[in-house]
Amino acid sequence: MRHLRGAVLLVVASIWLAGCAGHRSRPSHAGGTSGTRSTSGARRGHVDDAFHDDIRRDQDSRYRDRSDSVPTGNPLDVSKLVEPTPHWEPRSAYGNKSPYTVLGHTYRVLPSARGYVERGIASFYGNKFHGYKTSSLENYDMYQFSAAHKTLPLPSYARVTNLANGKSVIVRINDRGPFHANRLIDLSYAAAVKIGIWPKGTGMVEVRAIDPAHPDDAPPPVAATAPPAGEPRGANPVPVAGASPSIYLQVGAFSDATNAERLAQRLRAANLGQVQVLQLQSNGQSIRRVRVGPLPDAERADEVARRIEAMGLPAPQVAVD
Incomplete structure (x- = not known):
């Protein structure tokens, strides 16, 4: 496409x-x-x-x-x-x-x-x-x-x-x-x-x-x-071996666990694929990243990104890891 x-x-x-x-x-x-x-x-x-x-x-x-x-x-x-x-x-x-x-x-x-x-x-x-x-x-x-x-x-x-x-x-x-x-x-x-x-x-x-x-x-x-x-x-x-990367779309990052889970549930209900909530530390603060993936290729990532934006959410960020 x-x-x-x-x-x-x-x-x-x-x-x-x-x-x-x-x-x-x-x-x-x-x-x-x-x-x-x-x-x-x-x-x-x-x-x-x-x-x-x-x-x-x-x-x-x-x-x-x-x-x-x-x-x-x-x-x-x-x-x-x-x-x-x-x-x-x-x-x-x-x-x-x-x-x-x-x-x-x-x-x-x-x-x-x-x-x-x-x-x-x-x-x-x-x-x-x-x-x-x-x-x-x-x-x-x-x-x-x-x-x-x-x-x-x-x-x-x-x-x-x-x-x-x-x-x-x-x-x-x-x-x-x-x-x-x-x-x-x-x-x-x-x-x-x-x-x-x-x-x-x-x-x-x-x-x-x-x-x-x-x-x-x-x-x-x-x-x-x-x-x-x-x-x-x-x-x-x-x-x-075993280091093959995958594409993820990060939709949001929250310090509040409730807000992160609310977004994750909304994304799951949209059937976009697997939804993850990852917790990490940044400057001594706990941050929860909400992302969709892994996605198989750029074309699928583009399709999912368009669907996320159609839900009224900000354009997601691509992460490859």
Whole structure:
């Protein structure tokens, strides 16, 4: 099912506005590919510098393609692509405004990428946006290892690991998004292929920021088992047995046990799936988190989230553990 992704409007010069990637939909595919190939310079490993992106136009009319797609033909050979080497870069003049608001939600850009680690659902974007400007006003190239994130500084670097198979890739974050409520990061087409998010379209990932100024502080990578006999180490890592992650939707957090149980009973009556009330300590206070799950995949999480909001409850937060 297609899902909505939003656009960040940026001040360019003093009054021009630019969006990062429009109201994006997950690339359509049938057997891995479908839809029309973009004519916006979408040649493998190339962005046409002569292609003109009019960033003054609104998102509904800015892009040549109406829906997203992935390249047709032979699958991308990511083994020939080089991952970016993290190094210090000054903050982009565009895309780092904080706070900023998209689709009614306000986000604050982190002062630094240092120490950032989060798990959630990844999606990716392809042909429709290839050659168009990102939030940092760089050209989006779906054949480079890049990504869009809501709060990490632009540019910054992160290692993204597919929690289902242990494959990972270093990406350079130069765009804002995705603004679908249940998505953590939007990967370039190349990055999605590299870690197996393509062709399904979504997957559970861990995002670990890399701070080039403090490389020794980088958190360790996701644990993986040794490769099968005869297979090069790191070629196809797989997660530790029994460590397969699951998706949960957190609907509320309460200090009062009665309020937590009241919400849990309401959710159970709606037949949304298993409902949990988890008790934990935060700053010396007992907190009870009410969540639904485990859920099998992002599509089911989207469906349950919509039903929760239709009940008049706040949009739930995704948790992957």
